[in-house]
Amino acid sequence: MDLFFKDETDKFLRMQLASALAFIPYGCMVDEFQHIIYEKPELSPDERKAVWKKLEGEYKPFLDYDGDPFFGKGGHWQRQAHIYALPFYYIDYCLAQTCAIQYRLWMETNKTAAWNSYIDLLKKAGTKKFTDLIAEAGLKSPFDSGTIESITKGAGELLKME
DSSP states (O other): OHHHHGGGHHHHHHHHHHHHHHHHHHHHHHHHHHHHHHHOTTOOHHHHHHHHHHHHHHHOTTOOOTTOTTGGGTOGGGGOTHHHHSTTOHHHHHHHHHHHHHHHHHHHHOHHHHHHHHHHHHHHTTSSOHHHHHHHHTOOOTTSTTHHHHHHHHHHHHHHOO
């Protein structure tokens, strides 16, 4: 990293961490939207937009499309081509980000152990269920209560560091 970012490496890494954190709720919102529209294929285009707008209000209440008639009425989901071509794809990113953030936090206390766990996890990829693999790797399941809160708190502390 230092070869590319010189004395800005720490700033870049903080930006990457912040971006990873911000993506998780968005990815979950996309997943929830897909569950709703694929369970109810009869929804009209306006009803689908209403579902997206409602979910944006829950997951991203800070959004303001400044009067844009298309996005302001829930049209933003149509920018996501994968919803048509690769449904239920974003949730994989959310699960991966949750694990990656755990590794990032672990590296703060024991870089060698975190790295060895990561390499071992990669070697076992595809041999067992996801939840079993990450448990063996020493990571918390994204599905378990408190995991997101825990990684968010730890990442928040890292982001405060200068």
